[in-house]
Each structure stands twice: as structure tokens, then as C-alpha cells.
Amino acid sequence: MSIKRKVFKTEHFQKYSEHCCVPLCSASAKFNGILSFHAFPTHSDLRRQWLVNIRRDHFTITSHTRVCCRHFASDQLIEPTTLDGRRRLIKGAVPTLFEWNGYKVEPPRRSVWERTERRPELVPPDDQEEHSLTRDHDYCSVPEPSALDISASAAEDLSKDVETLRKEIQELRVQREFGLQRFAGSDTDIRFYTRYI
Numbered sequence: 001m002s003i004k005r006k007v008f009k010t011e012h013f014q015k016y017s018e019h020c021c022v023p024l025c026s027a028s029a030k031f032n033g034i035l036s037f038h039a040f041p042t043h044s045d046l047r048r049q050w051l052v053n054i055r056r057d058h059f060t061i062t063s064h065t066r067v068c069c070r071h072f073a074s075d076q077l078i079e080p081t082t083l084d085g086r087r088r089l090i091k092g093a094v095p096t097l098f099e100w101n102g103y104k105v106e107p108p109r110r111s112v113w114e115r116t117e118r119r120p121e122l123v124p125p126d127d128q129e130e131h132s133l134t135r136d137h138d139y140c141s142v143p144e145p146s147a148l149d150i151s152a153s154a155a156e157d158l159s160k161d162v163e164t165l166r167k168e169i170q171e172l173r174v175q176r177e178f179g180l181q182r183f184a185g186s187d188t189d190i191r192f193y194t195r196y197i
Contacts, residue, residue, distance in 0.1 A: 020068035022054045024099045027068040036077075036087035037066035046092065053095050071095035073105065 017030040018037040027035055040061050041047050051059060054067065069077060069087060076093035080086055097103045110116070 018066045021065050022067055022071055022098060027070060036069045038089055040065055049094050067095050071097050
């Protein structure tokens with residue numbers, strides 16, 4: 001006895017599942033009912049801008065090609081007013097949020113020709129006098145001869161002090177090496193040097 005198997009046609013169970021065409025995006029409508037998927041615009045300039053933004057150079061757009069709502073800013077989406085309604089895009093909306101830019105849009109850079117005001121520098125009241133003096137430079141000034149004499153004599157005094165300190169250090173080294181204090185810590189050294197042969 002043979003068992004008859006019932007054969008189902010696959011086309012009854014296949015429902016077209018929308019996928020996002022943006023690279024590195026794995027959004028699919030198959031298991032996600034929250035995301036909305038939007039078709040490419042018919043206007044050629046706007047369509048070209050979409051292709052540039054999603055980084056697809058030689059891409060064939062079909063009637064099933066979609067971009068998910070995660071790539072649009074919230075101000076470009078029109079939320080549905082009813083439960084059965086669909087999320088729509090405003091006119092001229094362009095996808096700008098992607099994985100490669102961290103799903104955020106940086107503000108546009110200012111032009112080179114735009115002038116911006118700098119914040120004033122905050123200087124503590126104690127340093128204001130010093131700060132005002134250091135701002136003004138006089139590169140043509142020559143120091144007074146008396147100032148040079150004073151600094152030269154101060155340098156001589158310092159060099160004399162350094163020389164006397166070097167002599168004191170040398171004397172301390174000699175005392176440490178040849179004094180009796182070096183034997184105070186070692187009984188074996190005292191026995192060695194005081195023993196009669």
C-alpha cells in the first residue's frame with residue numbers, strides 16, 4: 001500500500017520579503033514588522049543622490065529595491081496617523097544614516113570664508129598685569145650696561161659658591177674613605193688591622 005503525499009505549491013507560501021539594499025544592512029521585513037521599507041524616488045537627481053549616499057555605483061534599481069527607515073533621519077519620516085497607516089517619507093528625503101558613519105550625521109563644516117568670533121581668554125585678576133606685560137614685546141630694545149654688570153657679578157658669585165661646595169664634597173669623601181668611622185661598623189676589619197703578626 002502506498003501513501004499518497006500531498007504536494008503543496010510553493011508559490012502559495014512564498015510572500016516577497018523586502019530587504020534593505022544598503023551595504024552592511026541586514027534589515028528584512030520577513031521577521032521585522034516595525035521597520036518600513038521605502039522605494040527609490042522616480043526623480044532622477046534625487047535617485048542619483050540616494051545611490052551616492054548608499055555607496056552603490058553600478059546598481060540596477062528594480063521595482064522591489066528598497067531602503068529601510070533606519071537610514072533616514074526622524075525628521076524625514078512621517079509617522080502613520082492610524083493603526084493601519086504606513087510610515088512615509090517627506091518630499092525630497094535622502095538616506096543619511098549608515099553603519100559607516102555610526103548612524104549619525106555630523107553638522108556641515110563651515111566655509112573658509114565664514115568668520116567666527118573667538119571666545120575671550122579668561123585671565124585671573126592676579127595675572128592680568130603680567131599678562132599685559134608679556135603681550136607687548138619690544139624686539140629692538142637693548143639691555144642697560146648696569147644690568148649686564150649686575151648679572152655678571154651674580155654669575156661670578158655663584159661660580160665661587162659652586163667651587164667651595166665641590167671642595168667640601170671632596171673632603172667629605174676623603175674622610176669617609178680613610179677615617180676611623182669606616183671601621184666602626186665592622187668587627188672583622190678592626191681585628192684585621194689591629195692584630196699583631
